[in-house]
Amino acid sequence: MNQLICPFCGPRELHEFEFRKTQENVTSSELAKVYLRVDSLEHSCEYWQHALGCRAWLLIRRNPSTGAVLETTALPGPGAHQ
Amino acid sequence: MTERRGHYNPRYSAGALLKARLAGKRFWHPLWGGRRLQPAYDVAIVGAGGHGLATAFHLARDHGVKRIAVLEKRLVGYGNVGRNTTVVRSNYLLPENHYFYEDSLRRWETLSRDLNYNVMYSPRGVVDVALSDDDMGRLARRGNAMRLAGIDAELMDVAGLNRFCPELAPHRPRRFPIVGALVQRRGGTARHDAVAWGYARAATAHGVDIIENCEVTGVSTAGGQAVGVETTAGYVRADRIVFATAGHTGMIGTLLETPLPIETHLLQAMVSEPIKPLLNTVVVFIFPGHGETYIAQSDRGGLVMGGHLDGFPSYTREGRWDRLEDVVAGAIELFPHIGAVKILRQWAGINDMTMDGSPIMDRVRYNNVFVNAGWCYGGFKAIPASGAAFATFVATGTPPDLIKAYNLARFDAGHTLDESGNGPFPVRQ
Numbered sequence: 375m376n377q378l379i380c381p382f383c384g385p386r387e388l389h390e391f392e393f394r395k396t397q398e399n400v401t402s403s404e405l406a407k408v409y410l411r412v413d414s415l416e417h418s419c420e421y422w423q424h425a426l427g428c429r430a431w432l433l434i435r436r437n438p439s440t441g442a443v444l445e446t447t448a449l450p451g452p453g454a455h456q
Numbered sequence: 457m458t459e460r461r462g463h464y465n466p467r468y469s470a471g472a473l474l475k476a477r478l479a480g481k482r483f484w485h486p487l488w489g490g491r492r493l494q495p496a497y498d499v500a501i502v503g504a505g506g507h508g509l510a511t512a513f514h515l516a517r518d519h520g521v522k523r524i525a526v527l528e529k530r531l532v533g534y535g536n537v538g539r540n541t542t543v544v545r546s547n548y549l550l551p552e553n554h555y556f557y558e559d560s561l562r563r564w565e566t567l568s569r570d571l572n573y574n575v576m577y578s579p580r581g582v583v584d585v586a587l588s589d590d591d592m593g594r595l596a597r598r599g600n601a602m603r604l605a606g607i608d609a610e611l612m613d614v615a616g617l618n619r620f621c622p623e624l625a626p627h628r629p630r631r632f633p634i635v636g637a638l639v640q641r642r643g644g645t646a647r648h649d650a651v652a653w654g655y656a657r658a659a660t661a662h663g664v665d666i667i668e669n670c671e672v673t674g675v676s677t678a679g680g681q682a683v684g685v686e687t688t689a690g691y692v693r694a695d696r697i698v699f700a701t702a703g704h705t706g707m708i709g710t711l712l713e714t715p716l717p718i719e720t721h722l723l724q725a726m727v728s729e730p731i732k733p734l735l736n737t738v739v740v741f742i743f744p745g746h747g748e749t750y751i752a753q754s755d756r757g758g759l760v761m762g763g764h765l766d767g768f769p770s771y772t773r774e775g776r777w778d779r780l781e782d783v784v785a786g787a788i789e790l791f792p793h794i795g796a797v798k799i800l801r802q803w804a805g806i807n808d809m810t811m812d813g814s815p816i817m818d819r820v821r822y823n824n825v826f827v828n829a830g831w832c833y834g835g836f837k838a839i840p841a842s843g844a845a846f847a848t849f850v851a852t853g854t855p856p857d858l859i860k861a862y863n864l865a866r867f868d869a870g871h872t873l874d875e876s877g878n879g880p881f882p883v884r885q
Contacts, residue, residue: 375770375772375774375776376776376777387778388776388778389778392767393767393768393769393883395881395883396719396769399715400715405867405868405870406715408811408880409717409811409867409880410715410716410717410867411706411709411715411716411717411718411719412709412710412715413706413707413709413710413716413718413719413720414710415707415771418769420768420769422768436769438720438769438770438771438772439771439772440772441770441772441774
């Protein structure tokens, strides 16, 4: 995995992007949302930011065993270039 | 070391060497292996890495547990015990951590004797380089915390550092001038493969069955207790089950249907071609805006280097190229004259990063399922203490004081052991 495709800027080098955190996937309590994760070999849902590019926040679904990117969506809200 | 089963392991000594010379090749036996999987065990340990093998060894030697199996998906030492950068140290800030790691460092000092196997522990010192007054303040705080706990730590200015590590040439004008360092002289390196082999040999000599190429695929339960594990080599009954699966602990959480405070990240390392002696210590160097480089020279002459995590969840064992570049840039900033040296190998290990950067040694879901995990990128140095303490926990059912803090309840209570103070972001630990 050496590139990601930004929905606004197109394919860019990986170092332009910053991984921020994994999406919460345990919702049994507020503390669990912060600390607990269900791990999967095929599927990881993550918040990234195109930090050295357009600064948009992205929600990226990836396969952590192969590095393949399954889906990239821009997050709405302030800062998103829509 | 007594032999209870099999004909493995003549005790290594000068006398044994002499006998071997006369007896010929047949004197030596394989260090482990050749055992068949039995249908039932007192303790089944999943993962033949450092922590799993050390736990097996201490269960057999110190607690007299007779029937122990270590089930390994691939080969002994395939995982992180053979992928780390071999640094051992106890320079932690939080009391829960520095007492534990100091116990481990003391065990490193006698480990070769305890295992009757040379793990090549080399107390060559660990140098944390400071590049600013802020760094010096931060390192002084950590050093003071260590000294209050009776652990050796020395804060050095440039002149002191020049005496300890002249090869670093701290006086030399640089882009990021060095202003001092925190040094732990008893820290250093050990031979990582020898640790796996030494524990595997010692455990085998105490009657532990090490079964390689045997992947655990499920845990079977009855009446609210775990009763055995499904493996690719068949079903195994076990009174107690221990998971010491390092980077794949996240998957163990899935297997036990219990979410864990763990994210899975990559850390890569690399080694240069062998060169003549250049560096007689371990140097840790965090430089502004780029990242981190730690560097040591192996006894074979290769410069072993590592840095920050790759920075996103991954199971690929590949490693991103721009991180390799960061690490090499840091090494060249420290030692400009190694610019022409070639990288020989680069690899990555899968790390079970916890939400606070500290390990987890606790029961998970069932009363007889124990998980030894969350060592992040620092599990190697913890192996001797982890094995001894976790064996006590598994044998007696009560965690010894040394590892009481490493429970899972700390996340519910909000009492995390956040050594780096970065909050619940494993990637920043």
